[in-house]
Amino acid sequence: AQSVAQPEDQVNVAEGNPLTVKCTYSVSGNPYLFWYVQYPNRGLQFLLKYITGDNLVKGSYGFEAEFNKSQTSFHLKKPSALVSDSALYFCAVRDPWRAGTASKLTFGTGTRLQVTL
């Protein structure tokens, strides 16, 4: 079974500082990995994904994530945080070897990012 762990419930960072939101995964084969962001009372917005190729993936709003197979991690990073980045961030994994487009996306429990001035 596939699973995702986000060990931090909340991450606090000052504006302008780099941020990291941690994610580790467990899946039988090579994973598809995703990061989503959720603002209050809204659905999730796609940030970036790793499918194959370069381990460093760049996404929306200046975010990037690094796929580390040996550590089974996919941490989300941003060099300089903004107050507007404050939101709930979800890491998700999908096993690509499941049949068809109905394969399940498994989400982590989410990490609340709080960026302060």
Add this chain to the structure above:
Amino acid sequence: GAVVSQHPSRVICKSGTSVKIECRSLDFQATTMFWYRQFPKQSLMLMATSNEGSKATYEQGVEKDKFLINHASLTLSTLTVTSAHPEDSSFYICSARVQTGAPLDNSPLHFGNGTRLTVT
């Protein structure tokens, strides 16, 4: 980009009544849509996979008769919470994927803005 519209955004109903939530893919066709439920300060729980023209696939522990799903067209799926009770109060989110037809589809899910259901 792909847009998923969900309606209503907020609904309050009395215990015992039914509530219908609509999920539409506005600029793409979706043979498959997904319904999630999100509890406060928790992750998203997949409730069911909605399949156009056929029965939905429910996750273990989700009551089929309580959460009725209909996917009558390639752009519309509905979730009806029947005989709602206060414990059904939650945030319900639908999503869909732009299907490329590739053998290992890696396109991301696109989410609606969610529906906050409060049952009094």
